[in-house]
Amino acid sequence: MIKVATAKVLAEIANAHWGDPARLAELIIAAADSGADGVKFQWFKYDSIATPDFIHYQTYIDLSIDNKIWADSLTLAKGLGLEVWVDIYDEWGAQLLAELEGSVDGLKLASTVLQSDTLIQALKKFEKPLLIGVGGWYEEEIDKQLSYIKNNFKGPIILMHGYQGYPTRTEDSNLSRLAYFKQRYQLEVGFADHEDAGNEMAIDLPVYAYLLGAGIIEKHITIDRSSKGIDYYSALEPHEFKVMVEKLRRAEVVWGSLDIKESERKYLEDSSLKIVSRKGISPGEIITDEKIRYKRSSVPNAFRAQNTSERFPLISKSVIPADTPITPDMVNKPKVCIVVICRLKSTRLRRKALLPLNGVPSIERCLMNCLAVPNCDQVVLATSDLPEDQPLTNFTLDHKVKIVTGDPTNVPKRILKSAEETNADIVVRVTGDDPFISPEMLSYLIDHHIKSGADFSHAKESTMGTVGDVITVEALRRLLQLLQHSEDLTYTEYLSFYFMNNPTLFNVNSIDIPDQWIFPDWRLTLDEAEDLKLFEKIFNELDVGKRPLYFEELKSFLLNNPKLMEMNRGIKVKWLEDTSLINELNKATKFI
Template sequence: MDTKVIAEIANSHQGEVDNLFKLIDIVSKSDAQAIKFQWFKYDHLATPDYKYYEDYKKLYITQSDWDKIIKYADEHSLEIWVDVFDEWGLELLKKHQDKIYGVKLHSTIIQSEFMINNILDLNKPLIIGIGGWHDKEIKNIINKISKNNNDITLMHGFQGYPTEITDANLKRIKCLKDNYDFPIGFADHTDASIDLAKEIPVYAYFSGAKVIEKHLILERKKEFYDYYSSLEPDEFETMIAKLKEAEKINGTCKINKAERQYLDASLKAVASRDIEKGEIISFDKVDFKRTSSSSAFSIQELNKALPLVSNDFIKSNSSIDKESTYTPNITIAVVCRLKSTRLPKKAIKPINGVASVERVLLNTLEVKNTETVLATSTMKEDKPLENYNLDGKVDVVKGDPDNVIKRLLKVAEEKESDIIVRVTGDCPSVSPKALEFLINSHLNSGADFTMAKQNFPVGLLGDIYNVNALKRLLEEHEDLEYTEYLLFYFKNNPDYFNVNIVELPEEYQYPEWRLTLDEPKDLEMFEELYSGMGAKERAVSFFEIKDYIKSNPDVIKINENVGLKWRDVKEKVDEINEATTF
């Protein structure tokens, strides 16, 4: 049972040692985890003229008897809690500290610095009775005690015997739970002769109480000390049984197995529209309906399975299952040739001892759940690139020298790719994390094409294409002169392709930085950057680069005046846009 039940013995032993042994037997046979005793000696607690002095004498149990009682309770594997009311009880607590689990602090004890400090020195779990206390008073005592001990339970409960029903004030438990970062308990002193005495602890549990303290007596009808609110053994068992039932009813935050099985059997994944073979399946292409298909994904199963690709045509309203889908294969194609005129053979220029294109490969290999290939041409002039494969860690795929689409489809054919992430070979600082962000967005959107808004450093990213969309573009449009600027064919035709344009998180938004290699000034900047960072043959994150540039702002100024023809020259931009718009 998760709820801790403490059997409060208090004075129900009537000063008889045998009664204590009997009460321990009863508690140990129940599902209560703990028992609590009150320790005091009459002449340490009160003066002879005090009205209850003689009662205290009758209730007094000697230290030697308590030695036997504590040993007996410990042998019965009970958590032993105590109320200590005077220095006599404090000495007894110190004597048995190895067997005492915790201490309840009575309001009178809290006022004694000597008693509090000695109890705190023992480092025991504490229960603080806060019935009737204002929040300011509670905060003051918590501040005082929690400096030395943070294992505290706040115990709500009206201390009057018996407690009137209207004084139980169970709503206070939720308020305490909301306002304090400690477990809340409830000490019940309701008239034990009414049925509600066995029910109120259950209501307290539903209000948020984690600990229930309830008085236990051998026989209430004799009207001995503490009989008003004390349950007899069979009543105590009934209360615990009700608490156990309450825990079952309350359940957990999790969906239970029966509920989940009913839901899984009720709603299954079906296509919300026709899905073509090779199309990426995202949630916007799925409905959940009642269907006779037992193999269709449940909501939970589809959540775990996505992203998926259809391995055949799926008609609208048909089931989506393992047989009709598979996990997409994602390939990063680093597109590279050696034909540059502004910076000849820029791809193999060393940057702090590592070829530029290999810096691209080192970073793309860090992207999770993908494979990287170097996509070059069949031309003799590009043959040297075959040697820049990180000692065989990256495959080299040779394809069409001019048509980038055909070259990417050659990669897709050899690698059985469903999705191609195109990264150009002039991006030595391409960001693995930013690529992962873009890939996740692509998969979740179910788009044909994904790119980021142009508010990031040039050279930070690539763009993403479904292989089916590349095939469709090539099959339906023969005259494609600008495949070097492939993304324009997609972003300029949103009626033809499902286009997903993503805004990168703010930490990547440095559009004024230039991290691409196309001019001598770019090479100068990269050499200064990578040598300054001490980056040899390893992947380098954008955040490492960003930190270095912020500390050394002159580095990024080296190539700040170099422009991009396809972005900065209006005539060129207009020419590309016109040619790539259908």
């Protein structure tokens, strides 16, 4: 038999105050007179805990109590020698806790809000003892969330067993789980039951739980059960509460099973937090953690909050208004398309995309590396519909690459056409004169773009010719709407300027890629004869056939042959050296 030296008895006031400050004070006094060690309150606000469609939304409004009244109630409890513990259900409760922290002895996360990472992050700074409601959770779910909580809380953690439905059937008590949890997790345990208060077991069950190892007993209290109201089902009247306290060390052990009952699980599923939009979300927008919150909702198929990080980010399929529960039919997994922009109009190195590098055309080298990006769904070669560019349409690479032709001058329009023909949500713009485009770096940029929810992502620093730009298609459509009124499309090939120069219109994400991938003195883009000589030598000496060339292999080779990079070091990037052109670009690409 597992025993504890002393049980801490908390009188759970919950919502028995009915929103009445006078009744709240009466309950605190009754708890002290009944022998409780402390009182426990529930802090939440109707519009922070739930959406208006939730069945108990109006009840939550009726239960609202002013911050000043809560402060006075804590002063009263402390004056009577009671500890003060609080259930925090939402962001409002966390804010109230920040105001009254000095009078609060401990916190609780109920089982129905345990999966809110946002709430855990808000509470960790208070470093208070923490009760965790685990009723209804499977062991693998407890394992995962408890690990997260342990990594964020410094104070003591106590697991609170007990079914939260009203009233609890005696056969759902499952007290043997107390000893099981204590042994499995090596943590203190407590018991919070909701047995029908009219049943004699309502007094005895907490006693049995104590003898099975529960160090904290949480029990509802009410002034007069016959008045009913809210939270009266399992609440003991003051004289009954006193009897329970007196019997705590004389009861027999009550055993149950280790099984979670179907009714208990159903309660958790019906009342647990759902994922709700924090703000209005547009079609095609990336839904990240910053754009969602957790609330109770009666929408049955809305995403539940647990395992949020495994589901999100997602892409919205339609308009999602603010404060709307998000359901699977509203979203898709982001689909990524790499769009290689290429034409054969070069004058410095004629038809350079077709020039062979160890027997393989340069453009094919670029496409093979793009196909090696693991988090890409489709690769497109986007060229013009002019006859001079038709040779590029043959590079399907055994139909792995989709060919899209379009407007010769309007690059964003060609990219959007590529996205629409592949049903892509996110496009990666790669230029066809980059045979060393890095699968590793593109994959890194895609991941960080999706996690950020940005409109446009680029590498803050990089090795020339190894990276591309990542663009959310929804933002690309917005850009084209702005451009449709422009008669001059001369600068659309400098697509990044439109995003970078309009920070009020587009969310730009400048990504720090790992230092081991950055070699600012290396030139790996094909534009001049010296580039061609260098690239041919690299592919020949590495004996790269028809396969991708990953940057790590290339880097190792070049670091071991440093003189090679002298072959094209003197070539300047003409547009970067042309100050007047840059000024003209900055001016031409600003909308505001």
